[in-house]
Each structure stands twice: as structure tokens, then as C-alpha cells.
Amino acid sequence: MNKKAVVTGIGVVSPLGIGHQDFWQNLVSGNSGIAPMECLDLSKYECKNGAEVRGLNTEEFLGRKGLKYLNKGTKFLGSSVKMALDDANLEIDEDLSNQTGILIGSSLGNFSQTTDYFHDIVRENPSELSPMQSYDVALNSSINYASVVFKLKNFARTISSGFTSSTDAIGNALKLIQNGKTNVIIAGGVEQISLDLYMIFYMRKMLAGANGTGSEISMPFDKRRSGFIMSEGSYVFVLESHDYAVSRGARIYGEVSGYGSVFAGNRNSDMGKRVEKAGNAMKKCIDDAGLSVGDIGLINANGNSGKLSDLIEAKAIKELFGERSKEIPIHSVKSTLGESYGASGAAQTASALLSIKNGLVPPTINYEEKDPECNLNIVGKKLEKEVNTVLINSFDLSGNNSCLIVKKYE
């Protein structure tokens, strides 16, 4: 018999605010976090908009000690873990320390600091660089840092699977709880805007406005969409086995109950295959949760405003949900939040849990010109609705399709 996994704490560092309260308030109000990027010099490039984290006072969460050695992603993750632990009212004593693991999805981790370090290496005498300069440059060093600071001694694992990284991390954490491996896991995702992240998307012409193809606006499922807006942040959850959470009297946001992942391929995959595999991922996830398609009350879409990816998702939803695809509400947080790459599945999970808690669906802003090929029930204005079961889609054009189910705790 599988154990139930529930979420008892949420920590958010996002372009829409620090802490899940601000994040949610801006998300449901349709306030966009997207603006010209300040952390990068993009004078030579045509795509300039991004969704940056602003106003994070790291000291408030991590204290002052050693702060100057920490990189942006490490500060994001460390702060959000602290918020999630506080939110869950979970004190990591010695006993709990040995039981608690951390499992984070991040596509690039601290890669940009690794390459900054290399940039120093090629411009200076490498053997004279201080070892402290390489203190926080391992791809997984933000996770190592969190494990050291919060004494998470059960295990520390970082999963990188592109756009589905944090979806896969939360899915993995769900399974470890279900199978009774442990009672408490800090799970989620982190990604940071960097020149590296920008270049890999820019070169591949995935950003909104690339090639003069349209305006630099995130408009998921809208006919005028031309690409995504890059984003950053960290979204972390305290995931506990149901019995453990109840035994300590924890407040429960909701249950994570299903996960599925299917690879669609890229080089040799046509539209038909991509749609089929995205559908299979949703189906596997719904099956895994012991539910049927009819049980899904809300779809928290991958919809990142990508020309091809939104179309694939819309077609896959239509095929799987049939007639219901016209009724079931669908929204994308990426209209205001942007595409936070390896962290986006975790951002969507935060939104799904807060939809359930508050009975609200955040709007997909900028949805104005309907695309006849994406004729779904896109929620364009904030919607009051009791939400019981949310399907979260996380799709990557490189091939990975992963989904999660989040449901109301009853």
C-alpha cells in the first residue's frame, strides 16, 4: 500500500514576489513580473525582456555569515528552503535531520558561475585564482549549501532534465515518500537568469521576439505568440508522508498524488508523435494517481508562449480530454511569470497548491487573439472556482514530457 504524500510548507523566491503570499497575490491579480532585464548587458541582442527576481533580502533568511561567497542561485534556493521550513513549522532537530532529504530539479544549476570561473581562468593566471572563487561553482552546490545549512542529512539529490527538471524532482520525491523510504523531503526547483541561460535560448531562437518574429510578450496559446520570456526563481516544498504530517499536527496544503514521464524525441519526431507522447505522459500521470481523465478539474499548462510547444500541448489536451477539453479550465502561470526552465514545474506546483487552497484560478494574461488550433478553455480572467484536482504539464521540445497531479487534501 502506497503512502500518501502531502505538502505542508511552501517557499517561493520569484519575479512575482518573495514568499508564497506575494507570489500568489501578484499571480491572481495578473501582475506581470516581466520587464527589460537589468542583470545582463543585452545591448547587442534583440530580445531584452525577462522576469527577474527583485528585492530578495537574503540576509533575512540566511543570516550574514558567508553570504559574500554565495551565488545567486544558492541564495534563491537557500532562502526558499528556509521559508518552506518555517511555513511548515518544521524544526530540523537531530532525529529529523537524519530523516530529511533534499531533492531539487535544476537544468543548469550553478553552471553560469562555473563558466564565469572559466572566463577568469582564460583571462588571468589560473593557478593564482583563490580557491574561494570556486567555493560555490559546482553545478549542484546550491543544493549542497542547503543541505549543510539546514542539516538535511538523509540525502541530497539534484536532477537535471531540461524544462521538466523540477517536475521530475517532485515526482521522484513523491515516489520516495510513497514507498516509505523516508517521511520528509525538501523538494522543488531552482533556476537563475544568466548569460549562459540567455545564450542557449537565444541561439536556438526560442525567446519571444527572436528574429523579429513578434513582440516580446509572453502570451501562451494566443495566436500572436512568438516564443517565451525567460524567468528565474526557486520554489520549494516540504513534502511529508501523510501520517507523519498528521502526527505532528501540520497544516496541509494539498496532496501530490501522481507522476508520469514519457520521452517524445526531437530530431526525428513529427507533430503526430510529439502530440501522442505528451498525451501519454498526461495519461500515465493520471493513471499513477489512480484517477481518470474525468476527475481532472484544472490544467496548469506548460503553455510558455512557444509557437510549437503550445500547439503540441493544445492538441494533446484535445486528444486526451475529447469533448471535455472545451470545458475544463486551463491556465498558464508563464503569462506573468515567464519560463523558469528547470524551476517551472515547481512554480506550477506552487500555483496549483494555492489554487486548491484559495479556490481561485490565476489568469492567463495577454490571451486576446484566439488561435483556432488552440481552441481550449483558456482562463483569461481570474476565476473563482473550487479546485480539487490539478494536472500540471511540463513539456520540453528536446523530448521530455513530465506531469504531476496535485489534489485537495481530504
Add this chain to the structure above:
Amino acid sequence: MPRVVVTGLGLVISNGIGVKNAWDALMNGKDGTAELKSFDTSQYKVHRACEVKDFKLDTVFENETTANTIHKYTYTAAREALKDSGLSDVSGYDRERFGIAIGTLAGELPPFEYLLRKAPEDKANGFDMGVALTYPPSSITTLLSEDFGFEGPNMVSLNACSSGNHAIAWALDLLCEGKVDVMLVGGGELIPQTEFTHFHNLKALAPEKCQPFDKDRKGLVIGEGAGIMVMETLDFASKRNANIYAELKGYGMSCDGHHMTAPHPEGAGAIKAITNALSMARVSHEDVDYINAHGTGTPLNDIMETLAIKSVFKERAKEIPVSSIKSMIGHTMGAASAIESVVSCLAIKNGAIPPTIHYKTPDPQCDLDYVPNEGRELKVNCVLNNSFAFGGNNVTNIFRKF
């Protein structure tokens, strides 16, 4: 719960390409260390590494450099492992139940380094289309999924020097849950100048050679390569009459939660990883007859690992042979524990264990049987394979004769 077995192996390491060559080299104590060739080391105090030699690939990949890549190493080792297991052609199977998990520490960093070295003034010069496509670590598994037609879950494990064992542990869980039938798992690594500098400036690199557990050990030698295994449920393997190397009985994870780079001085995390692995595998102390050590050759690791082994196995610790193949192939970082897992399976299959070479002077603080300098014929039923990464990220796994 389903049992999980290993049915195919593949290796690309500095002292041999292909399982047969590599095994012969390891058993003969062949050192893969040589002058480092892929970048200029004149500004460093150390000039040696364990690079893969004479590597050729008969396949051309789109958008990839002529330089060696993790994709090329893992592709080569994976192709060997799949052929070995009889799964070169997977078209008749439900391929959504075939997944991939690969560990790496640095990913495909050298192609970026190569470009930026030529035009160092602007970091953006390190990116071209090839780099943009392969730079996200996930390209390693998505490319392999495409190459071999796998359509199930895939992920890259970014867990520094225990990345390979994390990937194997993740795959074992998926197989035990019944979500997949076959997992292609392992690790791959190159030698980025970035990581070389990182270890160099931490004074972790040995100038000449890697001497694990020797009193005069001076650090690790950086290495590269790939180790890949085909893992599947026993049911699936039996139905297709697959040749079985060993059974993967379990893993144990832990995290020191102690320091970003130094291991816990008393090996608390290592002890926990080993204990957890024994417990999940339902294997007793008496059953373990070979330990494939993490054995990096750094002063701290080798003392810590010895302490941890003694603490878990008590008096029996001195009877169990413990060897480190890092003495021959260097520290292949994210690939290391995967390569060592392949070698653990070979030890069981071939009834022999590779030596720890360059072992001359015993260290009173490292007083176990390290299989010095000569490989040993030995009936091996049960192997414990340790990996202890920077940041105190530990994963130990246990293979048993099937």
C-alpha cells in the same frame, strides 16, 4: 518487489576502451595517467591526467564538435552495453518503459571552453549552435534516448562525484516500482579546464600519480570516461533469456550536512550510506567479500573511508579486500561510481578483483587490505561500491552474484 539485474556493460576509460580491454588493463595494473593533452597546463603545477586515448567513433553527430564529448563517450559505452545485453534493437518492446539515467559532474563544458579560449574577451563567444544544443546537461540523456529509441523517463544526475550512483539508485527505484522494464544507466565525464583548476587550486591534485591509501599519497588525478550498465527487472530479463552479470540489491544514501568541500572527519555520512545500503540489500557484514572503494588518494578521503569501513565491519574489516581503481584511471568525477559499478559487476562475473596500484608505504591510519599492486583471483559474491562526493553527498550500492 521485483528483483533487478544487470545484463549489459560498457566502458570507455583511460586505460582501455571496451569492457574486455578495460578489464584486462585494470587486472594488469595498467596506469592510464599521462601528460594532459586537451589544454595547455603550462601555468599549473600539475600536468598529468587520465585522458581517454585513441578514441574513435564511426558515427557523426549533428552540431557536435570534432572534440570528444560526453555524448560520444556515453554513446559508445551504451552501444556496447546494449549489444552485450541483447537490446541493440528495442523496436519490439513498449519503449515508454525503457528509461535512461546518467550522472555527470560538469556536463559538456569543454566545447564551451574551447570556443572561449579562442576569443576570451567576451563570455558570449563561448556559445555557438552546437554548444547551445548540448550545454544543458539534460542533452546527455535526451540524445541517448534518441540514439537508442528509449521513450521512458530520463534524467541527468548532477551530484558531483556520486552522480553515477545517484543515477543507478534512481533507476533501481523506478524498476522496483514497476514503472519501467529496462534502465540504461551510468555516468560520463570529460576533463574541463574549469574542474582541473578547481581541484588544482584546492591543492587536491597529485603531481604524478594517484596512490590511494598509501602513506605518501598526494591527492587525486583527474580523469574522464564513461561507464554504462543495462539494468532490468528479473522478470523481463528471464523472459528474454538475458545473460545476467549480477543483481543490484540496494543502495544507501546520506548527506554529511557538514561542509561544502571537506568530508566529515569521522565519516558519519559514509557510515550511514554503507549501513543504509546493507540494510536495503538485506546483506549481512559477513556477506560482503569485496569493497570497491571511493579511494580518491586525497589525504582526508582515504582516512575517512577507512574509518567508515572499520566502523561498520568491525574486526571483519581487515579481511575484506578493498581496492581503488582510481589508482589507474584517475577520478572520473561524475562517471566514477558508474564505472566502478561496472567493474563491481565484472569482479562478480570474472571471479577477480583489480588492484590498487602505486601502493608502497603503508599508512598506519589506513590499515586494511587494499589489494596492493597485483590483481587477485577471488570468488566474489557480494560487492559494496562506495561513492562520497564533495559536499558530503554519499551513495553506496551493493551488487550480488545472481
